[in-house]
Amino acid sequence: MDSITQMALGASIAGAVAGKTLGRTALITGAALGTLPDLDVVLDYGSAVANFTQHRGFSHSLFVLIPLAIALAWGLWRWRPALGFQRWLALTSLVLVTHPLLDSFTTYGTQLFWPIGGPIALSSIFIIDPLYTLPLLAGCLAFLLRPPATGAIAAGLAVSSLYLGWTLFAQQIISDRVQPALAEAGLEESRVLVQPMPFNTRALARYRAHRARSRGDCHWLLRRQYASESGVFPTPP
Numbered sequence: 001m002d003s004i005t006q007m008a009l010g011a012s013i014a015g016a017v018a019g020k021t022l023g024r025t026a027l028i029t030g031a032a033l034g035t036l037p038d039l040d041v042v043l044d045y046g047s048a049v050a051n052f053t054q055h056r057g058f059s060h061s062l063f064v065l066i067p068l069a070i071a072l073a074w075g076l077w078r079w080r081p082a083l084g085f086q087r088w089l090a091l092t093s094l095v096l097v098t099h100p101l102l103d104s105f106t107t108y109g110t111q112l113f114w115p116i117g118g119p120i121a122l123s124s125i126f127i128i129d130p131l132y133t134l135p136l137l138a139g140c141l142a143f144l145l146r147p148p149a150t151g152a153i154a155a156g157l158a159v160s161s162l163y164l165g166w167t168l169f170a171q172q173i174i175s176d177r178v179q180p181a182l183a184e185a186g187l188e189e190s191r192v193l194v195q196p197m198p199f200n201t202r203a204l205a206r207y208r209a210h211r212a213r214s215r216g217d218c219h220w221l222l223r224r225q226y227a228s229e230s231g232v233f234p235t236p237p
Contacts, residue, residue, distance in 0.1 A: 001127055069092040070089065139153040
């Protein structure tokens with residue numbers, strides 16, 4: 001997801017965990033930690049392609065982030081012992097771990113278990129989605145104006161989480177509607193990838209399904225526009 005979203009998520013989590021004790025400092029700390037895994041963009045892997053594919057690699061691995069969360073919690077506890085080590089550990093762990101978990105809902109893939117296994121991509125949400133981000137920003141804004149507005153923070157987290165869950169449900173709806181059209185065209189044995197299009201304004205506003213034969217010699221692009229209520233799905237040529 002984009003940096004603003006990750007910062008808003010980190011700030012919201014930190015505000016929920018430590019807002020009553022740290023006040024606005026909690027949001028600042030959470031926002032900084034929330035963008036920390038993306039600092040791998042400063043690394044040069046030798047080519048533009050390598051830089052793109054290696055992003056969301058080791059810096060997004062749970063095997064790296066969990067030990068890092070422990071180390072950061074210890075350092076922050078020494079800085080502000082009033083919060084207590086366990087609360088600091090909850091803050092750093094939740095902020096750092098939710099960053100790659102959220103990224104795994106996008107199309108581009110996140111190596112949650114680097115160095116073993118491949119990237120995980122649920123492909124249910126676009127990397128920039130205001131409907132996910134705005135509730136988080138609203139909660140943070142309410143907190144900054146009248147701290148500690150932990151209720152607003154919690155509400156923002158709840159709404160954004162429900163929306164994230166809805167994207168999976170919406171994706172399944174599209175998959176279920178694609179299958180009959182593919183079966184009618186004789187393509188029921190091929191793989192289907194359903195993913196969001198940029199800047200969705202509704203969960204079902206615009207999705208696309210890529211269709212590829214097992215031999216790799218043909219690709220079908222099936223598009224469904226939910227602005228129409230006709231219910232007609234385009235048939236591949």
